[in-house]
Amino acid sequence: MSLEKYRLDMETCRRCSACKFIPFEKVTGYDHVYVCPSITRYEFHSYCGGGRMVMGTALLEKRLTYTDKLLEIIYNCQMCGACDTSCKYSMDMEVIEPINEIRIDCVESGHTLPALDRVVNSLRRQGTMVPGARARKGDWAEGLHLKNFKKDKVDVVYHVGCQTSYNRDMWKLAQTTAGLLQKAGVNFGIGGADELCCGGRAYQMGYKTDFLKQAEANVAAIRESGARTLVTGCAECYFAFKVLYDKHNLKGDVEVLHTSEYFARLIKEGRLVPSKKVEMEVTYEDAYHLGRLGEPYIHWHGKEIITSIRTFDPPKEYRRGTNGVYEPPRDVLKNIPGLKLVEMDRIKEYAWCCGAGGGVIESNPAFAEWTALERIKEAETTGTKAIVTACPWCISNFAETISRNGSKLKVYDIVELLAQAI
Amino acid sequence: MVEREKLEEIVGADNVVEDQAVLDSFAKDMSFVSPVKPDYVVKLRSTEDAQKLVRLARETRTPLVPVSSGPPHFRGDTVPSEGGAIMVDLSGMKKIIRVDRVNRTVMFEPGVTFGELISAAKAEKLRLNIPLMPRQTKSVTASMLEREPVVMPTYHWDIADPLQCVEIIFGTGDMFRTGAAAGPGSLEEQWAAGGGQVEAAGPSSASWYRVIGGSQGTMGIVTWSSARCEILPRLEEPYVVASPALDRIMEMVHWLIRLRIPNECFVVNKVNLAAMMATSFPDEYQEIKNNLSPWILFYNLAGYEYYPEQRVKVHEEDVKGIAQRAGVEPRRAAGKVSAFDLLRVSQSPSPEPYWKLRMKGACQEIFFIANFQGVARSIDAMYEMLAQVDYPATDLGVYIQPIVQGVNYHVEFDLFYDPASPWETARIRELLNRSVDRLVKCGAFFSRPYGELARQILNRDESTVHALRKVKGILDPDNIMNPGKLCF
Amino acid sequence: MTLNRDFYKALEDALGPEYVSADPEITETYANPVRHGLPVPPRFEAITLPDSTEEVQAIVRLCNKYKVQYKASSTGWLYSDPAGPNCIKIDLRRMNRIIEINEKSMYAVVEPYVVGGQLQAECMKRGLNCNLTGAGANCSALPMAAHVNLGHLSQSGSYGERNLLALEWVTPDGEIVRLGSLGSLNEWFCGDGPGPSLRGIVRGNTTPLGGLGVYTKAAQKLFHWPGPTTFPMEGVSPKYKPAYIPPNFLMRYFSFKDLDAMVDAVLKIGEAEIATELMCFNAAMMAANLATKNVEEEREIYNRFSKEVQGPGFMVLIAANSAGDFEYKKRVLETIIDETGGKPLKEVEDPENQGGYIWRYFREVGSIKETGRVLGPQAGMVGGGDCFPLMTNFIKECSKVKERLIKEGLLFDDGTAPFLQSIEHGHMGHGEVLARVSLQAKDQMAVAREINRQSNEISIKKHFGVPQHVWGDSLHDMYGPNATNYHRWLRKIKKTFDPNGASESSTYITAKE
Numbered sequence A: 001m002s003l004e005k006y007r008l009d010m011e012t013c014r015r016c017s018a019c020k021f022i023p024f025e026k027v028t029g030y031d032h033v034y035v036c037p038s039i040t041r042y043e044f045h046s047y048c049g050g051g052r053m054v055m056g057t058a059l060l061e062k063r064l065t066y067t068d069k070l071l072e073i074i075y076n077c078q079m080c081g082a083c084d085t086s087c088k089y090s091m092d093m094e095v096i097e098p099i100n101e102i103r104i105d106c107v108e109s110g111h112t113l114p115a116l117d118r119v120v121n122s123l124r125r126q127g128t129m130v131p132g133a134r135a136r137k138g139d140w141a142e143g144l145h146l147k148n149f150k151k152d153k154v155d156v157v158y159h160v161g162c163q164t165s166y167n168r169d170m171w172k173l174a175q176t177t178a179g180l181l182q183k184a185g186v187n188f189g190i191g192g193a194d195e196l197c198c199g200g201r202a203y204q205m206g207y208k209t210d211f212l213k214q215a216e217a218n219v220a221a222i223r224e225s226g227a228r229t230l231v232t233g234c235a236e237c238y239f240a241f242k243v244l245y246d247k248h249n250l251k252g253d254v255e256v257l258h259t260s261e262y263f264a265r266l267i268k269e270g271r272l273v274p275s276k277k278v279e280m281e282v283t284y285e286d287a288y289h290l291g292r293l294g295e296p297y298i299h300w301h302g303k304e305i306i307t308s309i310r311t312f313d314p315p316k317e318y319r320r321g322t323n324g325v326y327e328p329p330r331d332v333l334k335n336i337p338g339l340k341l342v343e344m345d346r347i348k349e350y351a352w353c354c355g356a357g358g359g360v361i362e363s364n365p366a367f368a369e370w371t372a373l374e375r376i377k378e379a380e381t382t383g384t385k386a387i388v389t390a391c392p393w394c395i396s397n398f399a400e401t402i403s404r405n406g407s408k409l410k411v412y413d414i415v416e417l418l419a420q421a422i
Numbered sequence B: 001m002v003e004r005e006k007l008e009e010i011v012g013a014d015n016v017v018e019d020q021a022v023l024d025s026f027a028k029d030m031s032f033v034s035p036v037k038p039d040y041v042v043k044l045r046s047t048e049d050a051q052k053l054v055r056l057a058r059e060t061r062t063p064l065v066p067v068s069s070g071p072p073h074f075r076g077d078t079v080p081s082e083g084g085a086i087m088v089d090l091s092g093m094k095k096i097i098r099v100d101r102v103n104r105t106v107m108f109e110p111g112v113t114f115g116e117l118i119s120a121a122k123a124e125k126l127r128l129n130i131p132l133m134p135r136q137t138k139s140v141t142a143s144m145l146e147r148e149p150v151v152m153p154t155y156h157w158d159i160a161d162p163l164q165c166v167e168i169i170f171g172t173g174d175m176f177r178t179g180a181a182a183g184p185g186s187l188e189e190q191w192a193a194g195g196g197q198v199e200a201a202g203p204s205s206a207s208w209y210r211v212i213g214g215s216q217g218t219m220g221i222v223t224w225s226s227a228r229c230e231i232l233p234r235l236e237e238p239y240v241v242a243s244p245a246l247d248r249i250m251e252m253v254h255w256l257i258r259l260r261i262p263n264e265c266f267v268v269n270k271v272n273l274a275a276m277m278a279t280s281f282p283d284e285y286q287e288i289k290n291n292l293s294p295w296i297l298f299y300n301l302a303g304y305e306y307y308p309e310q311r312v313k314v315h316e317e318d319v320k321g322i323a324q325r326a327g328v329e330p331r332r333a334a335g336k337v338s339a340f341d342l343l344r345v346s347q348s349p350s351p352e353p354y355w356k357l358r359m360k361g362a363c364q365e366i367f368f369i370a371n372f373q374g375v376a377r378s379i380d381a382m383y384e385m386l387a388q389v390d391y392p393a394t395d396l397g398v399y400i401q402p403i404v405q406g407v408n409y410h411v412e413f414d415l416f417y418d419p420a421s422p423w424e425t426a427r428i429r430e431l432l433n434r435s436v437d438r439l440v441k442c443g444a445f446f447s448r449p450y451g452e453l454a455r456q457i458l459n460r461d462e463s464t465v466h467a468l469r470k471v472k473g474i475l476d477p478d479n480i481m482n483p484g485k486l487c488f
Numbered sequence C: 001m002t003l004n005r006d007f008y009k010a011l012e013d014a015l016g017p018e019y020v021s022a023d024p025e026i027t028e029t030y031a032n033p034v035r036h037g038l039p040v041p042p043r044f045e046a047i048t049l050p051d052s053t054e055e056v057q058a059i060v061r062l063c064n065k066y067k068v069q070y071k072a073s074s075t076g077w078l079y080s081d082p083a084g085p086n087c088i089k090i091d092l093r094r095m096n097r098i099i100e101i102n103e104k105s106m107y108a109v110v111e112p113y114v115v116g117g118q119l120q121a122e123c124m125k126r127g128l129n130c131n132l133t134g135a136g137a138n139c140s141a142l143p144m145a146a147h148v149n150l151g152h153l154s155q156s157g158s159y160g161e162r163n164l165l166a167l168e169w170v171t172p173d174g175e176i177v178r179l180g181s182l183g184s185l186n187e188w189f190c191g192d193g194p195g196p197s198l199r200g201i202v203r204g205n206t207t208p209l210g211g212l213g214v215y216t217k218a219a220q221k222l223f224h225w226p227g228p229t230t231f232p233m234e235g236v237s238p239k240y241k242p243a244y245i246p247p248n249f250l251m252r253y254f255s256f257k258d259l260d261a262m263v264d265a266v267l268k269i270g271e272a273e274i275a276t277e278l279m280c281f282n283a284a285m286m287a288a289n290l291a292t293k294n295v296e297e298e299r300e301i302y303n304r305f306s307k308e309v310q311g312p313g314f315m316v317l318i319a320a321n322s323a324g325d326f327e328y329k330k331r332v333l334e335t336i337i338d339e340t341g342g343k344p345l346k347e348v349e350d351p352e353n354q355g356g357y358i359w360r361y362f363r364e365v366g367s368i369k370e371t372g373r374v375l376g377p378q379a380g381m382v383g384g385g386d387c388f389p390l391m392t393n394f395i396k397e398c399s400k401v402k403e404r405l406i407k408e409g410l411l412f413d414d415g416t417a418p419f420l421q422s423i424e425h426g427h428m429g430h431g432e433v434l435a436r437v438s439l440q441a442k443d444q445m446a447v448a449r450e451i452n453r454q455s456n457e458i459s460i461k462k463h464f465g466v467p468q469h470v471w472g473d474s475l476h477d478m479y480g481p482n483a484t485n486y487h488r489w490l491r492k493i494k495k496t497f498d499p500n501g502a503s504e505s506s507t508y509i510t511a512k513e
Helices: A002-012 A037-042 A049-060 A068-075 A082-087 A096-108 A114-126 A162-166 A168-183 A200-205 A208-225 A235-247 A259-268 A327-334 A365-380 A392-405 A414-421 B004-011 B020-027 B047-060 B114-123 B140-145 B187-193 B208-212 B246-258 B270-277 B283-290 B308-326 B339-346 B372-388 B422-441 B451-458 B462-475 C005-015 C024-030 C053-066 C116-125 C181-185 C259-272 C283-290 C295-308 C323-340 C351-363 C367-372 C388-407 C444-461 C473-482 C486-497
Strands: A156-159 A188-190 A229-232 A255-258 A280-284 A303-306 A310-313 A339-341 A386-389 A410-413 B040-043 B064-067 B086-089 B096-100 B105-108 B126-128 B163-170 B175-177 B220-231 B235-243 B265-269 B295-303 B362-370 B396-403 B408-417 C069-073 C087-091 C098-102 C107-110 C164-170 C176-178 C214-221 C233-236 C239-242 C249-255 C277-280 C313-319 C378-382 C419-423 C428-436
Touching: A002 A049, A002 A096, A037 A365, A049 A068, A049 A082, A049 A096, A049 C024, A068 A096, A068 C024, A082 A096, A096 A200, A096 A208, A114 A200, A114 A208, A156 A168, A162 A168, A162 A392, A168 A188, A168 A392, A168 A414, A200 A208, A200 A235, A208 A235, A229 A235, A229 A259, A235 A255, A235 A392, A255 A259, A259 A327, A259 A414, A280 A327, A310 C295, A327 A339, A327 A414, A365 A386, A365 A392, A386 A392, A386 A414, A392 A410, A410 A414, B004 B040, B004 B047, B020 B040, B047 B064, B047 B086, B047 B163, B047 B220, B064 B220, B096 B114, B105 B114, B114 B126, B114 B140, B140 B163, B140 B220, B163 B208, B235 B246, B235 B308, B235 B339, B246 B265, B246 B295, B246 B308, B246 B372, B246 B396, B265 B270, B270 B283, B270 B295, B270 B339, B270 B396, B270 B408, B295 B308, B295 B339, B308 C323, B362 B372, B362 B422, B372 B396, B372 B408, B372 B422, B408 B422, B422 B451, B451 B462, B462 C176, B462 C181, B462 C486, C005 C053, C024 C087, C053 C069, C053 C087, C053 C164, C053 C214, C098 C116, C107 C116, C116 C351, C164 C181, C176 C181, C239 C351, C249 C323, C249 C351, C259 C277, C259 C313, C259 C323, C259 C388, C259 C419, C277 C351, C283 C295, C283 C351, C283 C367, C313 C323, C313 C351, C367 C428, C378 C444, C388 C419, C388 C428, C388 C444, C428 C444, C444 C473, C473 C486
Parallel strands: A156 A188, A156 A229, A229 A255, A280 A339, A280 A386, A386 A410, B040 B086, B064 B086, C069 C087
Antiparallel strands: A303 A310, B096 B105, B105 B220, B126 B220, B163 B175, B163 B220, B235 B295, B265 B295, B265 B396, B362 B408, B396 B408, C098 C107, C107 C214, C164 C176, C164 C214, C233 C239, C249 C313, C277 C313, C277 C419, C378 C428, C419 C428
16 A cells, blocks of 8 residues: 555644644734635544544554545545645645545545546546536637647647636637737647646546556657647646656656746746736635645655654655745736736635635535635635636636626636736 | 630630620621621631631531631621631731742731731832732731732732732641642742742642632631732832823723833722822811812832833833823822822821721722723713712712733722711612612622622622532531621 | 434534534544554544534533533644543534634633634734743634643733633533623623632643533633734745844843753843743754754754753743833843853844744744654653742753653653743743654653653652643542642542533543542
């Protein structure tokens, strides 16, 4: 059981409950201090990061087995990593890694949720993580005459992702992005109908084999294209390409950037000049796959040393959420004339999840909506008219929640506002 | 009735008193509780005496009423509620056991008065946080056990301060020491280790000193106590602020204490200030009073070991800012009362005769605790009620003492009257009856109610009564300790 | 053991089925979550999540009726595990409201799951501060929820036993007692009376740790906060830094040639009333507070600090009310340090680090790191709250125990300098010996027990008082006969208020004869 390699991490848990809260240095009031949607919604300790550490050790010791109840607890979690970041403010231990490993172990031992099986079967058969989609992957690009990186020589691969490709409401993101890249004179290509799913969501759901298959295929295609840069507008795809592929030694030399990073760079280089006023007050949602989970993977090779305490040689450096992508999206927004950014209470490395990740939107849409609604209510306290984010899964979940709950808030992707200013 | 011989075996013949005049003097006090004459007054000399007496009282089911202050008594707690009682007189236990400069604490027996303790502490450059002008015969132990408010709110961290540890003989006859005094080790062994019986809480997960405090002698007989001291200042600069507007005074008081600036700090109205300062009545009293604003705040700035002048200067500057914001002006005198005289008076017991008795011979106190918002509300309500019984508003004494570092306020109404006048006495009784409910509605918490008021207040809170009776059942299962008081 | 079905159904009826669970997947995570090297106790039979005092009362009454024990906890960090079967957990997570903050009367009222960070942040908006329990801002703000509720602010802001005002208490047998002004007039400002104070029953220098019913709301004193409404912290976790040090704030660390010199300085500073916080952290704790990368970095910093310190020391924090006040306090501090031979730890007061330290100490976010960022079971002993010199001597003696066990290879070597703190401007003090049991020790529980055994022996033989780690029958039975048999009176409280023994009291005292 590969969970075994995380045993000592799990046993390092002190039961301090930091995993339930935003880092305490950043608490500025009574409201908006919780950071874990799972325990905030379900209340029992099993649902938080610390509870999952105990769950992990209990599985190793055979005090627990994979029952329906355990699966319910395991999968009522967006895998947002907030617990990991909050814990690692103080502690030297992995949290989200063993939590993911529990899911992998769960799937590999044949215990799955039917709702997630459906999604992964869709991946296996149709190559999409959005089952039931009526469109084909490249349909959004019809009439745009964009290069295909598998056939044409390009410098940059623009990876669109399943949610944007298969959800007609999201096509505008891809179309707008493509338009901006063209305006900036970037030599880019898309996969179109041949674009492969990154596999990231499958990994976070526990389907490691499926993920690896997608990863290997993607990496091979990109290598063959000769492109040196991959840009994506989906935070989940970003996390997959940048972090998960690297974790599994698949990433290679390709530079992986989110559209917000890339456009921030293009603005700095003067290749995109936002000059039109966009008079709006907005707040920004840090998609966690771009933020705290989006920081580069740290490869460590060494040995664990057990003396009177547990140390490592060489010393282990931990991914604590410090180096996620927080400023580039803000830089883009700040460069849009007339646009005013008003921050929420929970931002950057301690942002509240949009609700869509980890398979929750598929297996428990009510919980996904509840999570999104918490965030929408928080956004409304800023007094702004719109919430801006950098991930189509966030946009989709917010948009649906807003329409079902009667909020007047609008939802935008960063690229939409940037395009308005160009 | 207990046999005299048995009592003499414990304390010696000279310490068992049956003189009728003496018994009469304990049968009533200046409160309105019904008189009940005790059978004996027994003067204790030691812890052993107390223990033996309690055991005897248990055997014979004899009520014991502890008293450690000398007369006059005001609140009815030292008047027996039942016949056949023995007054347990601790006023002769006058040992000052220890004055500990390093640990800023003193330990003393219950008969020690404020005057006696102040000079003993002063010799070690220490001082006690004392109530406002206590009477000369008042026992320090009794005052602390009664949770009387003290005049230095900055040093009043908790409502029980300055009380630290006590040695008590419970109503079971068991000797117990609270807080750090419990041990391990005898007192001498603790001192040798560097202890000073400072920690009041405990031992472990109960704080017995709190249960003993406010109990009016219903839990046991305290045979010594320790009290927290502060250091004597090297420099003192007192000030007064006079104003007709209580809200401005209160605003200033709040900030003075919030910023932990003053030592002594309290508010009195002109009636009380004149009563405190005048030595002759009515002329001197009237003259002082007529030259005063309705409300007077007194505070004292102090400097200690390090750069006392600078400390005082800094505080003076900071106070200027507070005063400006509150719309008042500190001065060195209010009318004919100098701040320095008021300082002197607030650091000592009252000269004789006791200041509350000088005006008319008697005084009824109505006192309670309020929060900041409740102070003005309750005072307004009281003035309204005076009119209903024709008590002149110009004669009502008011004393506001911030306590618990400004979290609470002791509010006290002093109703002066001539005890020889049936009409004046009746008026006071009427006012006492009428005022309680109204004051409670204004936010008055009678945390230490005496006499009949105790029943009235406790009857409002049945679950507390139920819990208190459980505690009483633990510490005094035979209800021999001052039965009939509070809810016991 | 399976719970009586009627009992379980009654719990569901009282709380709603989604707030009761006997599923092992739920109860497992409440059974001693701190796993390494420790035996796993039995699970709670069920976990309940009440939302109100009335729901708590309903649970307690049901437990009394069906002869099931219960153990309540709020944030639940230590001392809240089950001790045996037939016990349910009352998890107070849902009771998380701030009831009132009264600025002019300087008190706040909270439910058990308001955490220190929340309450402090709300207080700061109003120019006030509260004493956070030393374990950290992640712990309950209810002064009755902690083991002791001493904190970093205790120099000027005392601690729970002294700060508690009114309290709402569900007694072990299911009565609701509202202490003080709460019972009389539904106000929170005073916890004492009428008459004797029941505050004396519900806690002493420690709390009953779940053994005397459930505390559902409490009021506590607040203190002035001269700083900004929000502290100007920037950066990304864990590398937070303030944009500036607020005016009239400073923090220093001084070490002394020996404990006597340090005690002298502490008492002088106390009597001068200049310090907002005064914590005698040792170099290891100062290093742990600063390190963000890993324990190796922490060791590196500690090695640097160790070369700089000449002996035991303390962190002193001044937050003055005005510029004049600040200059005065700074001057006095310098004079006292000069008189007592204190040596500053420069790296701590470097502006690069100082501001971060100030905030981390006010917000109390370092305790988790300081006590156990890496794997290693915690152990130690916790002194009392008596005179500062006495408590210092106690810890000095107990540090020798730690030293011996380090030499025997049974404890992690993070030095043996004491951890002490000054309370109420030096009127009282407290100390602890904090240790990590070596991962190589064969029986880690035995090592923890040994520290306690030797410390208890020292305390009893050398008359250092009844320490705050004393709980449970065997320790009370050991100390009681040496301390006017307090244990018998404590048992009487337990027996009287908990006639059915429903409030699980392995960390308090039982009513056994």
